[in-house]
Amino acid sequence: MATLDIFNNDAFSMSSLIQTITDVPFVPTQLGDEGLFTESGMNTTVAMIERQGSKLQLVPTAPRGGVPQPGTRAGRKLIPLAAVHLPQNDVITADEVQGIRAFGSETEVQAVQTVVRDRLVALRANQDLTMEYQRIGALKGIVYDADGSTELLDMYTLFGFTQDTVFFDLSNASADIKQKCTDLSRKIQDAMGGRPTGPIKVKVSRTFFDKLTSHAKVLKAFDLYQQGAFLRQYMTEGVFVFCGIEFRVYHGGTSAGNFIADDLGYAYPTGVPNMFKIVYAPANFIETVNTNGLPFYAKQKVNDWGTGIDLYVQSNPLTYNSQPEAVIKVSAAAS
Numbered sequence: 001m002a003t004l005d006i007f008n009n010d011a012f013s014m015s016s017l018i019q020t021i022t023d024v025p026f027v028p029t030q031l032g033d034e035g036l037f038t039e040s041g042m043n044t045t046v047a048m049i050e051r052q053g054s055k056l057q058l059v060p061t062a063p064r065g066g067v068p069q070p071g072t073r074a075g076r077k078l079i080p081l082a083a084v085h086l087p088q089n090d091v092i093t094a095d096e097v098q099g100i101r102a103f104g105s106e107t108e109v110q111a112v113q114t115v116v117r118d119r120l121v122a123l124r125a126n127q128d129l130t131m132e133y134q135r136i137g138a139l140k141g142i143v144y145d146a147d148g149s150t151e152l153l154d155m156y157t158l159f160g161f162t163q164d165t166v167f168f169d170l171s172n173a174s175a176d177i178k179q180k181c182t183d184l185s186r187k188i189q190d191a192m193g194g195r196p197t198g199p200i201k202v203k204v205s206r207t208f209f210d211k212l213t214s215h216a217k218v219l220k221a222f223d224l225y226q227q228g229a230f231l232r233q234y235m236t237e238g239v240f241v242f243c244g245i246e247f248r249v250y251h252g253g254t255s256a257g258n259f260i261a262d263d264l265g266y267a268y269p270t271g272v273p274n275m276f277k278i279v280y281a282p283a284n285f286i287e288t289v290n291t292n293g294l295p296f297y298a299k300q301k302v303n304d305w306g307t308g309i310d311l312y313v314q315s316n317p318l319t320y321n322s323q324p325e326a327v328i329k330v331s332a333a334a335s
Helices: 004-008 014-023 030-034 094-098 108-140 155-159 177-191 206-213 216-223 226-236
Strands: 038-041 046-052 055-059 076-082 086-093 142-144 151-154 165-167 200-204 239-242 245-249 264-269 276-280 297-302 308-315 317-321 328-331
Touching: 030 108, 076 317, 086 094, 086 108, 108 142, 108 151, 108 264, 108 276, 108 297, 108 308, 108 317, 151 155, 151 317, 165 177, 177 200, 177 216, 177 239, 177 245, 177 264, 177 328, 200 206, 206 216, 206 239, 206 245
Parallel strands: 038 276, 165 328, 200 245
Antiparallel strands: 046 055, 046 076, 086 308, 142 151, 200 264, 239 245, 264 328, 276 317, 297 308
């Protein structure tokens, strides 16, 4: 019969628990699944973000006494950004462990590992949802805390930008939707300084998508193309391509509401290396000081009164958009 001493087994060491939570299947998330954000680790908790020309970039660290970065010149702006700390905890009680017996081919260690993994599955799901919330925040330009009102990072305010908006006026049957798409493409091209990019994609709310795909001029355009077959196919999948721009419904959210508000959307260029990034700082454990950060950390210890095991997980991400002016808001409303 298992006791709390079983947690002294190497199967429950920090490295083993980190591997366990990393291997847990992540919650499906639209931006996460698409791989829009590149991820890496850093060995500090604060990154220096530099604005140079039309791009934000991380400033690399250098050893003390080593060759420093060139000084800030005109047109450059340097600002420190701290990774956020996302901790969670749970408790596995002594009673839960005491009731576990080895059965069949499963050892007591394996049985307890199953209990731990089940807890990590729930904690990892919370972390995945939080990371998706931060991704959509970086796409929109402002990363918020879980309360939806506390700003963690506002790239527009930090670097003096104002987000541009294209108003599609979708309630107006005579609105020139083709011209609106052209305006959108040109605004992104201008923001990119004429540098080549991949196709433009737009994450939109369901209401924006429905109004766009039911607009009289859009319907007419696609009725003339293979008797509307192309339109019908893409509408059922929540994806619609018009004037070379992909409009896709973003359906992520919580009970508090969708991550993209009704009648809105956000357009961005694809094919831009490192435009969207997540940099992970190390955990605040003695064992992880000055090591490259990982996406997830997990650790356990017997609690003070010996009545259970405290299970602790955390992530320390810095989520940002290196070219926020190239993300254009779209609105179904008139200007």
